[in-house]
Amino acid sequence: MLDGKTGLVFGVANKRSIAWAIAQAWVREGARLAFTYQGERVKESVGELAAAFGPDTLILPCDVTKDEEIANVFKVVGEKFGRLHLLLHSVAFAPKDALEGEFVNTTREAFRVAHDVSVYSLVALARAAAPLMTEGGSIVAMSYYGAEKVVPHYNVMGVAKAALEAGTRYLAYDLGPKKIRVNCISAGPVNTLAARGIAGFTEILRHYETHAPLKRNVLPDELGATGAFLAGDGAAAITGQVIYVDCGYQIMGM
Ligand code: IMJ
Secondary structure (H helix, E strand, O other): OOOOOEEEEEOOOOOOOHHHHHHHHHHHOOOEEEEEEOOHHHHHHHHHHHHHHOOOOOEEEOOOOOHHHHHHHHHHHHHHHOOOOEEEEOOOOOOHHHHOOOHHHOOHHHHHHHHHHHHHHHHHHHHHHHHHOEOEEEEEEEEOHHHOOOOOOOHHHHHHHHHHHHHHHHHHHHHHHHOEEEEEEEEOOOOOOOOOOOOOHHHHHHHHHHHOOOOOOOOHHHHHHHHHHHHOHHHOOOOOOEEEEOOOHHHOOO
16 A cells, blocks of 8 residues: 555656556555656646646656756655655666667767666666655666666667666665665566667567566556555565566576
């Protein structure tokens, strides 16, 4: 149960977003949420989705590469909510070129952008959230298997997710004394905006169906359920972990 808890969700773009699945699960368990969106293109869709939780749902713009925008989000959330218990980081970006060619050709700029948007943002958000998490908290970030094994074309995002997972451990250490837990969900492939346009994504889904022990792909609702678990007291002693929600794919050697 998440009754009486407040949460802040980064990374909803549309109804297919993993962030949306986890937000719905948090609300179903009784949490009150605020949302951020990145860019005018998704402002409307995030607004329409968030309105499902009431007309006065807080929706704020946030480009996570801008310190001023992050500061503004936490200032407003502090004013409206007073305190914060939950934070979801479901944000990643690498320039498209970097996900198409060979990793060896990654430019300094693509590497920088991927790590700024996808990794540093978690550090910045955790630091800004901590002073509002006066009753303890749960921070959840999204990762992917490409962090630990080579997934063709995942390239610099794999390196960024490895840093995100390591960052999760260091944040868990720093924030543990404040009863703030920090964990990652490593999700199997899901057909979201971040997956669209990836060459051969249908084949990737089929590969998981064939090779994962459960012989199917993960459903967004199942990621929501794990997000709700990590947010709640059932996970009160879990921090710094990467939880695989991938139908068992990660255990396979061949
Ligand atoms: C992304 C690229 C290559 C292989 C991939 C993915 N596989 C999966 C993804 C196998 C599952 C999706 N994923 C886990 C991501 O983290 C995607 C991040 C992403 C996607 C894009 C596409 C559009 C763009 N930049 C992006 N940056 C990050 O321009």
